[in-house]
Amino acid sequence: MKLVIVTAVKAFQKEVLQLFKEAKIESFSSSEIDGHKNAPSLLATSSWFPTVSGGNESALFFSFTDEARIDTLFTLIEAFNSTLETYNPIKAVVVPIEKFI
Numbered sequence: 001m002k003l004v005i006v007t008a009v010k011a012f013q014k015e016v017l018q019l020f021k022e023a024k025i026e027s028f029s030s031s032e033i034d035g036h037k038n039a040p041s042l043l044a045t046s047s048w049f050p051t052v053s054g055g056n057e058s059a060l061f062f063s064f065t066d067e068a069r070i071d072t073l074f075t076l077i078e079a080f081n082s083t084l085e086t087y088n089p090i091k092a093v094v095v096p097i098e099k100f101i
Helices: 010-022 067-081
Strands: 002-009 029-035 056-065 091-096
Touching: 002 010, 002 029, 002 067, 010 056, 010 067, 067 091
Parallel strands: none
Antiparallel strands: 002 056, 002 091, 029 056
């Protein structure tokens, strides 16, 4: 068993849910988060208050699942990201679980 964590901009939430379904990952949790980048953007430098930076609406998904389903999910995410016209790819990491109850 491993922990897979996936982040994406809010606009891709439906796509991530579909990828989880295709990978047969049926039990997972999600949360709305704000994504931040430290690099100054044109929007931040042109605002009235350039020192105040807002985050991008994003979503975080995680699931405790087996390696085979994670491999399938990674393949699906790679395929999805290869079709993007923007630089907001879906990102995923895997964390091994030493113990669980």
